Amino acid sequence: MSKPLNVAVLGATGAxxxxxLRLFTDRKFPVGELKLLASPRSAGxxxxxxxxxxxxxxxxxxxxxxxDVAFFSAGxxxxxxxAPAATEAGALVVDNSSAFRMHPDxxxxxxxxxxxxxxxxxxxxxxPNCSAIIMLMAVAPLRKLGTIKRIIVSTYQxxxxxxAAAMRELExxxxxxxxxxxxxxxxxPHKYAFNLFSHNTAIGDNGYNEEENKVVEESRKILGMxxxxxxxxxxxxxxxxxxxxxxxxEFEGAAPCVECVRETLAASPGVRVVDDRANNVFPMPLDASxxxxxxxxxxxxxxxxxxxxxxxxxxxxxxxxAAQNAVQIAERYFGLG
Amino acid sequence: MSKPLNVAVLGATGAxxxxxLRLFTDRKFPVGELKLLASPRSAGxxxxxxxxxxxxxxxxxxxxxxxDVAFFSAGxxxxxxxAPAATEAGALVVDNSSAFRMHPDxxxxxxxxxxxxxxxxxxxxxxPNCSAIIMLMAVAPLRKLGTIKRIIVSTYQxxxxxxAAAMRELExxxxxxxxxxxxxxxxxPHKYAFNLFSHNTAIGDNGYNEEENKVVEESRKILGMxxxxxxxxxxxxxxxxxxxxxxxxEFEGAAPCVECVRETLAASPGVRVVDDRANNVFPMPLDASxxxxxxxxxxxxxxxxxxxxxxxxxxxxxxxxAAQNAVQIAERYFGLG
Numbered sequence: 001m002s003k004p005l006n007v008a009v010l011g012a013t014g015a016x017x018x019x020x021l022r023l024f025t026d027r028k029f030p031v032g033e034l035k036l037l038a039s040p041r042s043a044g045x046x047x048x049x050x051x052x053x054x055x056x057x058x059x060x061x062x063x064x065x066x067x068d069v070a071f072f073s074a075g076x077x078x079x080x081x082x083a084p085a086a087t088e089a090g091a092l093v094v095d096n097s098s099a100f101r102m103h104p105d106x107x108x109x110x111x112x113x114x115x116x117x118x119x120x121x122x123x124x125x126x127x128p129n130c131s132a133i134i135m136l137m138a139v140a141p142l143r144k145l146g147t148i149k150r151i152i153v154s155t156y157q158x159x160x161x162x163x164a165a166a167m168r169e170l171e172x173x174x175x176x177x178x179x180x181x182x183x184x185x186x187x188x189p190h191k192y193a194f195n196l197f198s199h200n201t202a203i204g205d206n207g208y209n210e211e212e213n214k215v216v217e218e219s220r221k222i223l224g225m226x227x228x229x230x231x232x233x234x235x236x237x238x239x240x241x242x243x244x245x246x247x248x249x250e251f252e253g254a255a256p257c258v259e260c261v262r263e264t265l266a267a268s269p270g271v272r273v274v275d276d277r278a279n280n281v282f283p284m285p286l287d288a289s290x291x292x293x294x295x296x297x298x299x300x301x302x303x304x305x306x307x308x309x310x311x312x313x314x315x316x317x318x319x320x321x322a323a324q325n326a327v328q329i330a331e332r333y334f335g336l337g
Numbered sequence: 338m339s340k341p342l343n344v345a346v347l348g349a350t351g352a353x354x355x356x357x358l359r360l361f362t363d364r365k366f367p368v369g370e371l372k373l374l375a376s377p378r379s380a381g382x383x384x385x386x387x388x389x390x391x392x393x394x395x396x397x398x399x400x401x402x403x404x405d406v407a408f409f410s411a412g413x414x415x416x417x418x419x420a421p422a423a424t425e426a427g428a429l430v431v432d433n434s435s436a437f438r439m440h441p442d443x444x445x446x447x448x449x450x451x452x453x454x455x456x457x458x459x460x461x462x463x464x465p466n467c468s469a470i471i472m473l474m475a476v477a478p479l480r481k482l483g484t485i486k487r488i489i490v491s492t493y494q495x496x497x498x499x500x501a502a503a504m505r506e507l508e509x510x511x512x513x514x515x516x517x518x519x520x521x522x523x524x525x526p527h528k529y530a531f532n533l534f535s536h537n538t539a540i541g542d543n544g545y546n547e548e549e550n551k552v553v554e555e556s557r558k559i560l561g562m563x564x565x566x567x568x569x570x571x572x573x574x575x576x577x578x579x580x581x582x583x584x585x586x587e588f589e590g591a592a593p594c595v596e597c598v599r600e601t602l603a604a605s606p607g608v609r610v611v612d613d614r615a616n617n618v619f620p621m622p623l624d625a626s627x628x629x630x631x632x633x634x635x636x637x638x639x640x641x642x643x644x645x646x647x648x649x650x651x652x653x654x655x656x657x658x659a660a661q662n663a664v665q666i667a668e669r670y671f672g673l674g
Contacts, residue, residue, distance in 0.1 A: 150641050154491035154583035156533055156574065170531075175515050178508060194507075194577050195623040196493055198635055198649060203614040207595065207637030216640070229641035233583040233649065237493065238575050240531050246491035246570040246583075258544065277540040286532040298535055300544030303553070304487050304566035312535060312570065 002336050004032030008067045008091065010082060011074030012036035012056055013045055015164035015241075016096060019323035020071055021049045029327060030336065037063055038074065064089035069330045072096055073322065087123040092333055094125050094326040101126040101218055108221050111328045112270050113140040117222075118333065125329050128222060129214040130321030131155050131234060134243050136222055137294040137320065138313045141268040143223075145256035148249055149307070150229040153215070156237045156244040157199065158285060160317045162187060167240055174238070192238055199234035209234060242285035243321060244314040248302055255309040261299050270320065275299050283314035294320055339673050341369030345404045345428065347419060348411030349373035349393055350382055352501035352578075353433060356660035357408055358386045366664060367673065374400055376411065401426035406667045409433055410659065424460040429670055431462050431663040438463040438555055445558050448665045449607050450477040454559075455670065462666050465559060466551040467658030468492050468571060471580050473559055474631040474657065475650045478605040480560075482593035485586055486644070487566040490552070493574045493581040494536065495622060497654045499524060504577055511575070529575055536571035546571060579622035580658060581651040585639055592646040598636050607657065612636050620651035631657055 007024070011017045017036075024031050036047055036056045043058035057063055059078070064070060064086040072079045072086075072095040079099035086093045100106040107117040108126045110133050118125060128136075135153055142148060159170040166187045173183040173193040183191040190197040201210035208216070211234040220228050237244075249255075256264075266273045274283050275297035283295035294315035302308035315321055330336075344361070348354045354373075361368050373384055373393045380395035394400055396415070401407060401423040409416045409423075409432040416436035423430045437443040444454040445463045447470050455462060465473075472490055479485060496507040503524045510520040510530040520528040527534040538547035545553070548571040557565050574581075586592075593601075603610045611620050612634035620632035631652035639645035652658055667673075 152489055152585055152641065154570075156493065156572065171515060174511055178512050178515070189617060190621060191623055194575065195621055196574060196576060196581060197621045198617065198619040200617055203617065206640055207614070207635075208640060209617075231585060231639045231641035231645070231647060233491075233635065233647060235493065235581075235583065235649075237533060238531065239533060244533060244572075246572065248489055248568060277544070280526060280535065280537055280540065280546075282535040284527060284532055284534045286528055298544075298570065302568045303543055303545060304489065304568035308568070310568060310570060312572075 002030040004030045005068040005334060006033040006066050007031050008035040008037055008064060008070040010037045010059055010070060010072045010078065012047060013038050013042045014073060015160055015167060016073040016318055016322045019318045020327065021047070023323055023327045025050060027327060029331070033066070035063055035067065061085035061089070064091050067091040069094065071326050083124055092123055092125070092330065094127055094329050096127045096322055096326055098129065098214060100124060101128060102221065108218060109329055110136055110222055110325060111332050112137065112268070114222050114224065115332055125333070127322065127326045127329065128218045130161055130317045131157060131211065131243055131245065132215050132218040132222065133321050133325055134294055134313055134315035135215065135245055135247060136219060137271055137315065138265065138296045138311060139247065139249055140223060141264050141271065142249060142256065142261065144264055145260055146251040146253065148228065149252050150250040152231045152248040154233045154246045155235055156239065157234060158237070158239040158241050158243055158317050160241040161243065170238055170240065188236070194238060196235055196237045199236055208232070239285045240289070241316060241318055242288040242314050243317045244283065244285050244312065246312050248308050248310045250305065250308040253307060255301060255307055258299050258301055258309070261309060265296050270294060271296055273297065283312055285314045288314035288316050291316060292319055292324055339367040341367045342405040342671060343370040343403050344368050345372040345374055345401060345407040347374045347396055347407060347409045347415065349384060350375050350379045351410060352497055352504060353410040353655055353659045356655045357664065358384070360660055360664045362387060364664060366668070370403065372400055372404065398422035398426070401428050404428040406431065408663050420461055429460055429462070429667065431464055431666050433464045433659055433663055435466065435551060437461060438465060439558065445555060446666055447473055447559055447662060448669050449474065449605070451559050451561065452669055462670070464659065464663045464666065465555045467498055467654045468494060468548065468580055468582065469552050469555040469559065470658050470662055471631055471650055471652035472552065472582055472584060473556060474608055474652065475602065475633045475648060476584065476586055477560060478601050478608065479586060479593065479598065481601055482597055483588040483590065485565065486589050487587040489568045489585040491570045491583045492572055493576065494571060495574070495576040495578050495580055495654050497578040498580065507575055507577065525573070531575060533572055533574045536573055576622045577626070578653060578655055579625040579651050580654045581620065581622050581649065583649050585645050585647045587642065587645040590644060592638060592644055595636050595638055595646070598646060602633050607631060608633055610634065620649055622651045625651035625653050628653060629656055629661055
């Protein structure tokens with residue numbers, strides 16, 4: 001039995017916050033004292049965890065005293081505001097926001113891919129963008145089979161990436177449309193029921209939106225390949241909580257054989273190969289929802305280029321794309337499991 | 338006023354069949370006698386068109402006597418069965434199925450792209466696969482700006498591609514799931530509500546499914562580029578009637594400038610550029626539904642390759658992807674409009 005750790009969750013009432021609590025139980029994370037923190041707006045909310053009622057506290061510097069690990073999932077501005085207080089109080093901060101991801105002194109970590117980026121003295125570790133994590137779970141292991149030169153990825157992203165309100169919006173809008181009413185967008189700028197749209201983050205000068213630029217920059221940092229060529233197209237689809245991605249990977253020289261890729265991925269922790277050509281069973285977001293593994297399939301030699309191969313992945317955005325990856329970081333950091 | 342044409346629609350009770358009738362009115366197609374044909378199972382159904390009730394007849398060789406143009410949309414096996422009788426009766430057959438598309442003597446036509454493939458003596462013209470049509474509406478005009486070398490495309494395909502029953506299945510399953518029930522797949526092999534899946538056609542030896550292989554082969558035939566390299570990934574998403582596609586086009590040499598592409602596409606018949614970076618408004622299937630133009634946006638220089646550019650399209654699968662393209666073929670053939 002590991003020594004209990006005092007844990008704080010900032011953003012406890014959000015979609016990712018809820019997953020943290022479930023994961024502490026599922027993964028037997030040795031939670032000592034548990035502090036659920038949120039904005040003053042959500043303070044006072046009661047959340048039950050393992051049979052005990054916890055009252056959500058408004059976040060404050062004092063709240064981090066005695067905390068061993070603080071999971072932040074309340075957006076970039078709140079992370080910027082409270083990370084210094086938490087680390088000064090001695091907590092390890094695992095930050096789910098984009099606030100510090102590209103900071104040169106902050107490790108950006110997918111434990112299965114680049115745990116070596118973490119030093120024991122680090123007090124702040126950034127959890128990557130969900131689309132980047134899910135893509136890299138499938139792509140990073142392929143480095144054993146060849147040198148990756150370029151990645152082309154089109155995403156099929158779920159509502160959960162924009163939080164619990166977005167998930168409710170998808171359900172509510174769909175209910176309205178099925179009843180013959182008209183969808184009224186609130187969380188997203190576009191109608192969502194039976195629709196899809198380009199990721200609703202600002203388009204930069206390069207013509208790519210913020211989500212796409214995150215996928216490029218974060219993947220390069222995680223892989224330690226600052227020049228890697230990546231072309232992402234990020235799209236929101238009417239799915240609740242798992243992201244899917246259509247990925248083409250180009251290698252220096254001939255692409256590795258399909259069977260080699262299948263074997264390598266099947267042996268990769270956190271990856272489950274779902275690639276049943278005979279029965280047409282491949283990764284689907286509904287199958288990926290609520291599970292910890294990232295599903296990978298449609299593994300095939302790209303018929304348009306001998307140096308490329310294509311695959312299709314689905315991973316739970318709230319789990320491996322967010323809370324689970326953060327908990328895994330803490331587990332490794334504290335030498336658990 | 339054009340001389341009226343006697344018209345038969347085979348598959349009149351299907352999703353595409355219904356669109357034919359609407360298009361005859363919208364496009365003022367000069368319908369003389371109208372024969373609605375279907376399998377014996379659907380014979381006797383009454384369909385109103387322009388204030389007149391038509392009784393659906395069971396298809397037979399005799400039904401084609403006196404018909405000038407027959408639109409076939411009842412699946413490949415029915416097309417194979419009835420096309421000879423219809424052409425022998427003197428009708429022009431515009432066939433929406435895959436039955437004859439790759440036959441070397443049958444023109445496979447997107448009127449805006451390759452009308453020159455049609456000879457006045459042709460009595461059978463094939464209507465291409467919907468995903469191929471919608472992609473080519475955006476890609477074919479780019480040939481004016483450079484030599485296309487390779488296309489990588491990931492699709493976001495709607496229910497309508499599998500017919501009216503599939504559209505109902507998506508709605509019914511979603512209603513069931515929102516009411517707390519469990520989705521029971523019938524038309525598709527997988528759960529569809531708030532889910533997506535790899536296109537449910539058989540996977541060939543090359544690892545690509547039939548839909549993907551159609552996109553490759555048909556696009557090559559339509560463009561007259563038998564060696565064109567194309568890498569498609571076809572995915573069904575929970576959207577009702579418009580297909581979207583994320584496309585990367587590689588050129589011999591540097592990709593044309595974004596503004597040149599925008600201008601060229603804006604001047605292309607049947608294409609509407611929807612590419613508002615400032616307001617994050619790009620092609621969406623809901624906006625493409627029920628309209629004749631294919632929407633194109635997210636036009637950008639591929640940041641991973643100076644020779645490539647990326648774009649995102651959405652087009653109504655039942656209209657330009659099926660019935661409308663077929664009606665346009667007939668209009669051009671008979672010199673209408």
